Amino acid sequence: MKAFRIRELKSSDAQALLAFEIRNREWFESHIDARDPSFYSMQGVAEHIEGYLSDFAIGAWHPIVIEDGSGTIVGRANLKGINQSTGSAEVGYRMGRDTCGQGLATQALRHLIEQAQSRWQLTQLVAYVFKENAGSRKVLARCGFVLEQPSSNEASEAECRFVRALNPDLNAR
Numbered sequence: 001m002k003a004f005r006i007r008e009l010k011s012s013d014a015q016a017l018l019a020f021e022i023r024n025r026e027w028f029e030s031h032i033d034a035r036d037p038s039f040y041s042m043q044g045v046a047e048h049i050e051g052y053l054s055d056f057a058i059g060a061w062h063p064i065v066i067e068d069g070s071g072t073i074v075g076r077a078n079l080k081g082i083n084q085s086t087g088s089a090e091v092g093y094r095m096g097r098d099t100c101g102q103g104l105a106t107q108a109l110r111h112l113i114e115q116a117q118s119r120w121q122l123t124q125l126v127a128y129v130f131k132e133n134a135g136s137r138k139v140l141a142r143c144g145f146v147l148e149q150p151s152s153n154e155a156s157e158a159e160c161r162f163v164r165a166l167n168p169d170l171n172a173r
């Protein structure tokens, strides 16, 4: 089995991240909202990383990447909009098409859940998924997320919301 490593995003990742996003652009756009075209340049990705790392520094975001044994980025995931007053954050993730089906999204999400509890002391995570994204829904269910039943006036929306309660580790941090 190939070796993969999960680590925090860093400012020197621009080139590797741009290559990952370009390689998988069509794949991602068939499952999730497309990025602005200006993202797909060294400057665009460098600014994107800078924004994420600034938010990481103030405790609002937790960005991670998954790389293979040769240092190629094959996936990424984030805790987004970390809110200490509500104790919640949103999760997001995307894995390269070539490495799908090997458990990487599940591993990345488990890592974020652990960080949400031990590092950020959160009590709840949420995720938004297009209804037809069966792979992502499976990952969420496997990691303990539960589909929230929509109110009747939201039933026609394309996205659904999953929620997971956490037990923050009050001795950590």
Ligand SMILES: CC(C)(COP(=O)(O)OP(=O)(O)OC[C@H]1O[C@@H](n2cnc3c(N)ncnc32)[C@H](O)[C@@H]1OP(=O)(O)O)[C@@H](O)C(=O)NCCC(=O)NCCS
Pocket: 027, 028, 031, 032, 093, 094, 095, 096, 099, 100, 101, 102, 103, 104, 105, 106, 107, 128, 129, 130, 133, 134, 135, 136, 138, 139
């Ligand atoms: C969804 C996504 C993150 C899954 O990544 P992954 O690394 O393949 O996930 P895992 O291997 O941990 O688990 C995926 C599971 O879903 C299953 N699966 C994938 N596509 C499926 C489909 N169309 N129907 C049913 N099951 C499916 C896989 O077989 C696997 O289950 P298994 O381990 O029991 O075989 C990846 O496909 C992706 O990045 N897609 C594009 C971006 C995206 O959709 N992001 C999520 C937004 S909410």
